[in-house]
Amino acid sequence: MFSPEIWRFGRMMAPIPEIQNLRREMNRVFSGISQEVSQDFPAVNVWVGENDAIVNAEIPGVEIEKIDISVIADSLSISGSREPATLGEGESYYRQERDFGRFTRTLRLPFNVEADKVDARYENGVLSITLPRAEADKPKKVAIKTQ
Numbered sequence: 001m002f003s004p005e006i007w008r009f010g011r012m013m014a015p016i017p018e019i020q021n022l023r024r025e026m027n028r029v030f031s032g033i034s035q036e037v038s039q040d041f042p043a044v045n046v047w048v049g050e051n052d053a054i055v056n057a058e059i060p061g062v063e064i065e066k067i068d069i070s071v072i073a074d075s076l077s078i079s080g081s082r083e084p085a086t087l088g089e090g091e092s093y094y095r096q097e098r099d100f101g102r103f104t105r106t107l108r109l110p111f112n113v114e115a116d117k118v119d120a121r122y123e124n125g126v127l128s129i130t131l132p133r134a135e136a137d138k139p140k141k142v143a144i145k146t147q
Helices: 004-008 015-030
Strands: 043-048 053-058 065-070 075-082 101-108 119-123 126-132
Touching: 043 101, 065 126, 075 126
Parallel strands: none
Antiparallel strands: 043 053, 053 126, 065 075, 075 101, 119 126
């Protein structure tokens, strides 16, 4: 129906570049509007092994006393709060991208956790949590009997 020459010489408007231009313009218009704290804060990495899971959460600028960790069965919740920076007299923000306030992040793990053996460490803005697998959830080797 349409030959490639029509698109090549610009006789018909190509929709993809126009959509990209619209997206850029919308981002520019709304860039000054403040946003709610993302549901994905803090950012996490989760490694799962045979006997445990390790969760690393990035929470820079949060005091250790303001972090709460709770484990129930196969769910891990990390919550806390980050205080806003105090400005001196006559100072104002030129640009503010770091959020402040309360946050909560709940993760579901692929197994139940031994809650009383959980280990948490906080260093350089990274919270590392080791979550040992509950004995009841560990795979059991079944012996095959012969007659």
